[in-house]
Amino acid sequence: xxxxxxxxxxxxxxxxxxxxxxxxxxxxxxxxxxxxxxxxxxxxxxxxxxxxxxxxxxxxxxxxxxxxxxxxxxxxxxxxxxxxxxxxxxxxxxxxxxxxxxxxxxxxxxxxxxxxxxxxxxxxxxxxxxxxxxxxxxxxxxxxxxxxxxxxxxxxxxxxxxxxxxxxxxxxxxxxxxxxxxxxxxxxxxxxxxxxxxxxxxx
Numbered sequence: 001x002x003x004x005x006x007x008x009x010x011x012x013x014x015x016x017x018x019x020x021x022x023x024x025x026x027x028x029x030x031x032x033x034x035x036x037x038x039x040x041x042x043x044x045x046x047x048x049x050x051x052x053x054x055x056x057x058x059x060x061x062x063x064x065x066x067x068x069x070x071x072x073x074x075x076x077x078x079x080x081x082x083x084x085x086x087x088x089x090x091x092x093x094x095x096x097x098x099x100x101x102x103x104x105x106x107x108x109x110x111x112x113x114x115x116x117x118x119x120x121x122x123x124x125x126x127x128x129x130x131x132x133x134x135x136x137x138x139x140x141x142x143x144x145x146x147x148x149x150x151x152x153x154x155x156x157x158x159x160x161x162x163x164x165x166x167x168x169x170x171x172x173x174x175x176x177x178x179x180x181x182x183x184x185x186x187x188x189x190x191x192x193x194x195x196x197x198x199x200x201x202x203x
Contacts, residue, residue, distance in 0.1 A: 003043075005031040014155075034061035038068045049078040050156035052114045056107050062127035069203045075129065077120050080157075081136050081197035086184065090153075093177060094161050101169050105161040117197035129201035136197050144189040146178050 002019075004026055006012050012028045019026045031037060033048070034055055046065050055061045065075050083091075098105045114120050117134045124132045143149035153162060165173060184190055 002026040004028045005033060005036075007032055034064050036064055036068055040067050041070050042068050044070055044073050046073070046075045047078070048076070050080070052077050052079065052120060053157060054107055054160060055114075058114050058120075059123055059127060062124060062129075066128050066203055071203060073203045075124070075201040075203070077114075077124070077199040077201075079115060079117060079120065079197050079199070080194055081117055082195035084193040087192055089180065090158070090177065093173070093180075094158060097165070097169065097173055098161065101166070103161070103164040103166065103169070105164070107160065117199050120199045121201075124199065124201040129203055132199060132201040134197055134199050136195055139194045139196060141192045141194060142189050143192070146181055146190075149181065149190050150174065150178070 002024065004012065004015050005028070006015070007030070009030060012030060015026070016028055029037075033051070034057065046069060048065075052058055052061075062075075069075065094105060097103075114123065117136075121132045121134055141152075143152060153159065162170060162173075181190065
C-alpha cells in the first residue's frame with residue numbers, strides 16, 4: 001500500500017489525479033512531514049521528492065522518518081543537483097522581486113535548509129542512518145506551452161516564493177516572466193535540462 005502526505009491540500013488533489021490515471025491504490029492524508037501520526041517501524045520505504053528544503057528543521061524530519069522506518073528500510077531524498085543555466089534568470093527574478101516587495105522566499109529555518117546532495121547525505125548519516133549514497137540522473141524536460149511551464153513552477157522549489165507573493169505582484173511577475181519566455185521557445189515548446197540527485201539512506 002502507498003501512503004502519501006502533504007501540508008497542502010491542493011498538492012494532495014494533484015497526486016490523487018495522477019494515481020487515478022495509473023489505477024494504483026493510494027491513501028492520502030493532510031499531514032506535516034516532520035510530525036507523523038504513524039507508529040514506529042512501519043514503513044519499508046520513504047520518498048521525499050523536491051521538498052526537503054521546505055522543512056524548517058531537516059534534522060528533526062530525518063529523525064522522525066528514521067523512527068517510522070523498519071530495520072533496513074530506505075529513505076530517498078530527491079533534489080536538483082545541477083540546474084539549466086539558460087533558466088538561471090528565473091531564480092534571479094524571484095530574488096529581485098523579493099528585494100523589492102519583501103515577501104518570504106523560503107521557510108524560516110530552525111536548522112539548515114538543504115539543497116545540495118552532499119549536505120543531505122551528511123545530515124542523513126548524522127541522523128542515525130547506517131549508510132547513504134548519491135545517485136544522479138539527467139532529464140530533458142519539455143513544456144508545450146507557457147502555461148505548462150508556469151504550472152510546473154508550483155510543484156517544486158519556487159512554489160514557496162510564488163505562494164507568498166501578494167496576488168497583484170504575482171500577476172506582475174508572471175507577465176514579466178512570460179515576456180522573457182519568447183526568446184527560449186523552440187518548435188516543440190520550452191526545454192529545460194535537469195540533473196536530479198537521489199540521496200538514498202538505509203536505516
